[in-house]
Amino acid sequence: MTVEYTDSDISCTLTIIKNESGFFIAIWDYGDEDGSTYTNTAACFGEKYLAICEPGDPPILDVFTIGDGALNGYWLDYRYEKLLKIYGTTDGGSDLPEPPVLMSLANPGSYTLNEDNPDGSGYVGYLYFETFGKVIACDQTITPANEPDSYYMGVAVIIDDYLVMAVSSFLSVYTRSGDDWHGVLIDYSEEIVTDENLIYAGS
Numbered sequence: 001m002t003v004e005y006t007d008s009d010i011s012c013t014l015t016i017i018k019n020e021s022g023f024f025i026a027i028w029d030y031g032d033e034d035g036s037t038y039t040n041t042a043a044c045f046g047e048k049y050l051a052i053c054e055p056g057d058p059p060i061l062d063v064f065t066i067g068d069g070a071l072n073g074y075w076l077d078y079r080y081e082k083l084l085k086i087y088g089t090t091d092g093g094s095d096l097p098e099p100p101v102l103m104s105l106a107n108p109g110s111y112t113l114n115e116d117n118p119d120g121s122g123y124v125g126y127l128y129f130e131t132f133g134k135v136i137a138c139d140q141t142i143t144p145a146n147e148p149d150s151y152y153m154g155v156a157v158i159i160d161d162y163l164v165m166a167v168s169s170f171l172s173v174y175t176r177s178g179d180d181w182h183g184v185l186i187d188y189s190e191e192i193v194t195d196e197n198l199i200y201a202g203s
Helices: none
Strands: 002-005 011-018 024-029 038-045 049-054 060-066 070-077 084-089 109-116 122-132 135-144 150-159 162-167 170-177 180-187 192-202
Touching (some): 049 162, 109 180, 135 162
Antiparallel strands (some): 002 084, 049 060, 060 070, 070 084
């Protein structure tokens, strides 16, 4: 699939594969002379959506509606209100589907985070969500057991009843429960999926 970005001269080939462990991987090939490619975490959610985390601090979050051999969506950056369109089709793909409808976060502000790792360990975190149009910026402090705090910048968006967030190289997908959110963090490089809870702490 060839993916194109609006308002830029960038185009690339995007390949989505599912590895033996069931993790989705997005492989970007920009046609660099050295033949380099970029492999990122991807996840399908809902009945028709795909998200990709392009790692960094802050990372980039790509969200798409999936069609028949076609993708249509947005490239989202931290604290950046402008939505960059990103779309593509395969050779035999159909017309582009409508892009995801991005929703507003009803309760921006502070959240506490707790996670249960598969090995029984865990950590807590503190998040602050701030909205920039339909883009949600997240400043995150993670406190692992017996380790120094870590600080991250993330970018998130709400599609239907899902909160989708990219932080570092990780992709998280949550569903709403009142003012709180419950879901999973996905790390394809370690082939780990961990449960996460975001508890609203106030504005």
